[in-house]
Amino acid sequence: MKHLSPVSLKVNGDAYELSIPAWRTLLEVLREDLSLTGTKRSCQEGQCGACTVLLDGRAIYSCLFLAVEAQGKEILTIEGLARSAGALDPIQKAFVETGAVQCGFCTPGLVLAAKSFLDENPFPSEEEVRRATVGHLCRCTGYFQIIEAVLAAARERAGKGAQL
Amino acid sequence: MTVQACGDYAIIGKPAPKKDAWIKVTGEAKYADDLFLAGMLHGKLLRSPHPHAKISHIDTSRAEKLAGVRAVITGKDFPGIKYGNMPQTRDYLPLALDKVRYIGDEVAAVAAIDEEVAEEALDLIRVEYEPLPAVFDAEEAMKPGAPQLHDHAANNMSAETAFQFGDVAKGFAESDYLQEDLFETQPVKQGMLEPHACIGQWDETGKITLWASKQSPYVVWKQLSMGLGIETSRIRVIQTYVGGGFSGGKQEAMPMDFCAVVLSKKCGRPVKFVHNMDEVLTIGHMRHPMKIWLRTGVKKDGTLLAQHLKIVADGGAYSSIGQLSMYLPGAMLNLPYRVPNVKYEAYRIFTNNGFCGALRGHTIPQVCFARDSQLDLIAEKLGLDPIDIRLKNGLRPGETTPNGFRIGTFGFAECVEKAMEASGWKEKRGKLPRYRGIGMGCGSLVSGARVMGHSASTAQVNVHEDGTVALVTGSTDVGQGADTVLSMIAAEVLGVGLEDIRFSLVDTDITPADPGTFSSRVTFWTGNAVKIAAEDARRQLAEIAAEKLKAQIDDDIVFRDRQVYVKSDPQRRLRFDELVRLAQHRQGKVIMGKGAYTSGEALIDFRTGYGNMSPAYTPSACVVEVEVDPQTGQVTVAGVWGAHDCGFPLNPMLVKGQVLGATVMGIGQALYENLLRVDGKVMNPSFRDYKMPLTEDMPRLANVGHVNVITNDPSGPFGAKEAGEGAAAGVIAAVANAVYNATGVRFRSLPFSPDKILFALKESDRKAPAR
Numbered sequence: 001m002k003h004l005s006p007v008s009l010k011v012n013g014d015a016y017e018l019s020i021p022a023w024r025t026l027l028e029v030l031r032e033d034l035s036l037t038g039t040k041r042s043c044q045e046g047q048c049g050a051c052t053v054l055l056d057g058r059a060i061y062s063c064l065f066l067a068v069e070a071q072g073k074e075i076l077t078i079e080g081l082a083r084s085a086g087a088l089d090p091i092q093k094a095f096v097e098t099g100a101v102q103c104g105f106c107t108p109g110l111v112l113a114a115k116s117f118l119d120e121n122p123f124p125s126e127e128e129v130r131r132a133t134v135g136h137l138c139r140c141t142g143y144f145q146i147i148e149a150v151l152a153a154a155r156e157r158a159g160k161g162a163q164l
Numbered sequence: 165m166t167v168q169a170c171g172d173y174a175i176i177g178k179p180a181p182k183k184d185a186w187i188k189v190t191g192e193a194k195y196a197d198d199l200f201l202a203g204m205l206h207g208k209l210l211r212s213p214h215p216h217a218k219i220s221h222i223d224t225s226r227a228e229k230l231a232g233v234r235a236v237i238t239g240k241d242f243p244g245i246k247y248g249n250m251p252q253t254r255d256y257l258p259l260a261l262d263k264v265r266y267i268g269d270e271v272a273a274v275a276a277i278d279e280e281v282a283e284e285a286l287d288l289i290r291v292e293y294e295p296l297p298a299v300f301d302a303e304e305a306m307k308p309g310a311p312q313l314h315d316h317a318a319n320n321m322s323a324e325t326a327f328q329f330g331d332v333a334k335g336f337a338e339s340d341y342l343q344e345d346l347f348e349t350q351p352v353k354q355g356m357l358e359p360h361a362c363i364g365q366w367d368e369t370g371k372i373t374l375w376a377s378k379q380s381p382y383v384v385w386k387q388l389s390m391g392l393g394i395e396t397s398r399i400r401v402i403q404t405y406v407g408g409g410f411s412g413g414k415q416e417a418m419p420m421d422f423c424a425v426v427l428s429k430k431c432g433r434p435v436k437f438v439h440n441m442d443e444v445l446t447i448g449h450m451r452h453p454m455k456i457w458l459r460t461g462v463k464k465d466g467t468l469l470a471q472h473l474k475i476v477a478d479g480g481a482y483s484s485i486g487q488l489s490m491y492l493p494g495a496m497l498n499l500p501y502r503v504p505n506v507k508y509e510a511y512r513i514f515t516n517n518g519f520c521g522a523l524r525g526h527t528i529p530q531v532c533f534a535r536d537s538q539l540d541l542i543a544e545k546l547g548l549d550p551i552d553i554r555l556k557n558g559l560r561p562g563e564t565t566p567n568g569f570r571i572g573t574f575g576f577a578e579c580v581e582k583a584m585e586a587s588g589w590k591e592k593r594g595k596l597p598r599y600r601g602i603g604m605g606c607g608s609l610v611s612g613a614r615v616m617g618h619s620a621s622t623a624q625v626n627v628h629e630d631g632t633v634a635l636v637t638g639s640t641d642v643g644q645g646a647d648t649v650l651s652m653i654a655a656e657v658l659g660v661g662l663e664d665i666r667f668s669l670v671d672t673d674i675t676p677a678d679p680g681t682f683s684s685r686v687t688f689w690t691g692n693a694v695k696i697a698a699e700d701a702r703r704q705l706a707e708i709a710a711e712k713l714k715a716q717i718d719d720d721i722v723f724r725d726r727q728v729y730v731k732s733d734p735q736r737r738l739r740f741d742e743l744v745r746l747a748q749h750r751q752g753k754v755i756m757g758k759g760a761y762t763s764g765e766a767l768i769d770f771r772t773g774y775g776n777m778s779p780a781y782t783p784s785a786c787v788v789e790v791e792v793d794p795q796t797g798q799v800t801v802a803g804v805w806g807a808h809d810c811g812f813p814l815n816p817m818l819v820k821g822q823v824l825g826a827t828v829m830g831i832g833q834a835l836y837e838n839l840l841r842v843d844g845k846v847m848n849p850s851f852r853d854y855k856m857p858l859t860e861d862m863p864r865l866a867n868v869g870h871v872n873v874i875t876n877d878p879s880g881p882f883g884a885k886e887a888g889e890g891a892a893a894g895v896i897a898a899v900a901n902a903v904y905n906a907t908g909v910r911f912r913s914l915p916f917s918p919d920k921i922l923f924a925l926k927e928s929d930r931k932a933p934a935r
């Protein structure tokens with residue numbers, strides 16, 4: 001019998017009490033126990049960024065992170081991003097509108113990485129966007145439309161920010 | 165002969181986000197690994213650790229006894245029927261029977277309550293192998309006495325093609341100058357982010373269902389039927405969202421697909437398989453590594469007179485679609501340049517490496533790399549400008565190539581000129597500082613091809629009473645935008661909004677049979693079918709509208725902006741949804757349009773090679789600017805500009821995405837990617853070690869350009885041709901030519917990795933220290 005540890009997670013504002021083997025990754029728990037499959041499973045070795053979620057606002061590879069380590073922190077997955085904004089987040093909107101989404105497998109991870117990055121650096125240069133996304137693979141787009149999307153989202157957020 | 169955008173379209177030709185982008189940015193789109201069926205088990209595959217061995221015995225008893233294991237299967241659980249693409253190349257088995265042929269070959273499979281238990285069980289399967297001598301080099305494998313992989317293939321000959329059109333001996337004799345080079349290309353992986361994944365179910369009635377991430381679900385459907393020895397009517401393949409295709413395993417039925425359904429039969433529960441990345445990068449389907457020998461004869465002024473191309477390709481352990489793989493390089497040597505005499509010999513050789521198949525552009529980028537590198541060598545020898553030699557030899561619309569390709573629209577010269585302009589070629593070439601260089605490469609591709617068996621595409625347009633439309637095709641969107649472009653075609657014809665069209669994923673029980681997503685065929689072939697189907701539906705509606713509006717039918721009735729009106733008197737109008745309800749409620753007519761398209765070309769015998777392969781061809785030109793660091797040997801792409809004749813860009817935003825994505829894959833192959841193997845073992849089966857391009861490797865947005873050359877192909881839907889693969893065909897040569905321009909060193913072997921560059925720079929310094 002597997003040894004189970006009690007874990008409390010806060011994901012997208014909801015609290016969950018789980019009993020899981022301590023070695024399970026956050027990626028596995030999000031997908032398999034909480035059915036949050038927007039977080040994608042690709043390399044499972046911290047090399048592609050598809051599994052990125054935000055932990056207290058910071059982008060992490062959930063495939064390298066044990067679920068038990070995420071206790072007491074606010075986890076945001078792609079499912080929570082749209083919901084927290086009511087409609088699409090400006091970053092999601094920019095990804096749609098600039099053609100940054102092809103197969104879409106890299107998209108949730110990149111959108112969340114962009115959010116964490118833009119929260120820290122609202123007025124980035126192209127160079128900074130490039131550096132911030134270097135931990136993410138995208139095989140479809142060649143990245144250009146993704147970089148355009150992040151820059152467009154930054155502009156959109158700056159516009160909105162003025163009213164807040 | 166650039167024709168300007170024709171027609172006053174409401175939807176076509178305008179950038180529109182991909183229809184499924186909304187559910188992809190929110191994480192709602194379900195890929196195969198995102199499906200969880202009640203009671204589902206998890207499967208894992210045991211793979212051969214030997215490159216070549218006989219299987220003398222498999223003992224699964226210990227694995228079967230492990231708690232949580234539900235079933236273990238081996239090759240004996242299948243009927244032993246080999247499956248594959250063409251009758252002469254069927255050599256796949258779901259699981260090996262008596263022999264394994266490469267490290268990674270599937271030997272047994274387990275279904276268990278979770279992935280961990282399944283993996284644990286793999287360790288408990290005892291396989292007794294008798295290792296056989298193995299061979300990893302294609303030329304070695306051709307020699308007498310080399311280890312033999314397949315009984316049916318003497319000298320490991322997997323596929324052989326030889327043809328000659330014109331008379332190359334005469335062409336060479338008349339030439340002022342002959343250039344001969346040997347090029348070498350490397351194995352490259354598809355590199356899609358989504359690993360292969362499927363769920364198989366074999367129910368009580370004997371019905372088999374496979375949910376899978378596939379780009380050609382009907383190929384899978386037929387291959388499952390073949391390998392299981394079960395009629396297609398009992399098999400249903402349901403396509404999920406696909407996280408990147410680029411051909412390869414998502415094009416065919418894989419061992420995991422067979423094992424999922426047969427394990428399900430044994431366990432009475434659905435079984436899911438998902439590869440890990442190590443498996444994805446180890447197993448078969450990759451770009452063919454090739455030795456390419458090319459001899460070219462030219463006149464002093466650069467006119468091409470003859471080319472002789474010889475290829476030896478390492479096909480790996482199995483055939484895949486090898487005969488087509490070998491036909492393409494020779495056939496595509498006829499494009500985009502006019503070569504009156506062409507001779508071609510190609511050998512695809514079985515070795516104990518992972519097997520090769522199609523990957524974006526198939527075997528065309530390799531030969532474009534060789535041909536367009538050599539063109540620069542020739543230009544330099546003859547003192548010609550590399551642009552001039554290309555323009556001089558470029559095919560023009562209306563020509564027929566020696567191998568029988570009928571060239572319709574073909575804006576090759578415009579592509580070269582636009583790529584030059586966009587890149588600032590004239591200001592840069594010859595004026596850049598040392599270690600900075602600029603180069604051009606060109607290529608061509610087909611807009612789909614009649615390959616084998618079923619090749620027609622079919623569409624249904626089901627018009628609903630609320631004025632929306634369900635578009636049903638057998639085509640798959642793998643991210644390239646088929647969902648959107650096909651919907652745009654239907655929306656344009658019916659005069660409704662793009663958001664009014666619903667595009668469905670393939671379900672072989674429901675959608676019409678279709679060959680699949682390959683050879684850049686979907687926009688052209690399925691697009692034509694959709695247009696015909698939408699026109700059929702419109703005709704049915706126009707009749708009813710004419711009656712109601714008291715007008716002449718059809719020509720006088722306009723469908724636009726969700727309105728239907730009389731052209732000569734636009735006041736007489738109806739809402740589109742009103743018209744549909746009128747038809748359906750009052751007249752009892754359900755509006756369903758049907759359409760099918762096939763090119764009508766005869767099948768080409770890949771071994772002899774004559775005939776018109778495709779209804780339309782696309783030329784492209786690419787300019788790359790590089791900076792080479794002489795300290796580290798690192799090549800940085802400083803800029804990339806391309807021009808591509810896609811006929812007419814139905815959705816410029818998606819065309820741009822296709823072209824740039826393909827271009828970056830080309831850059832990856834030119835500079836970074838290489839599946840390293842030692843005695844058949846892949847040494848870099850991870851994204852850390854298999855180097856694909858990253859954001860920081862890319863040039864700044866200001867130094868990236870793409871121009872659509874518009875030629876409005878009369879046989880394409882709304883003038884469109886291929887857009888997803890052709891633009892990248894010339895990229896590798898463009899990088900090679902730019903690196904030469906920057907360093908004075910010519911690289912004939914891919915990739916141009918820092919070690920090769922450093923070594924070559926040292927060599928050239930030693931030879932000519934004064935440079």
Ligand code: FES
Nearest residue numbers: 044046047049063
């Ligand atoms: S799946 Fe986590 S980084 Fe690739």
Ligand code: FES
Nearest residue numbers: 103106138139140
């Ligand atoms: S859109 Fe396919 S991997 Fe990025």
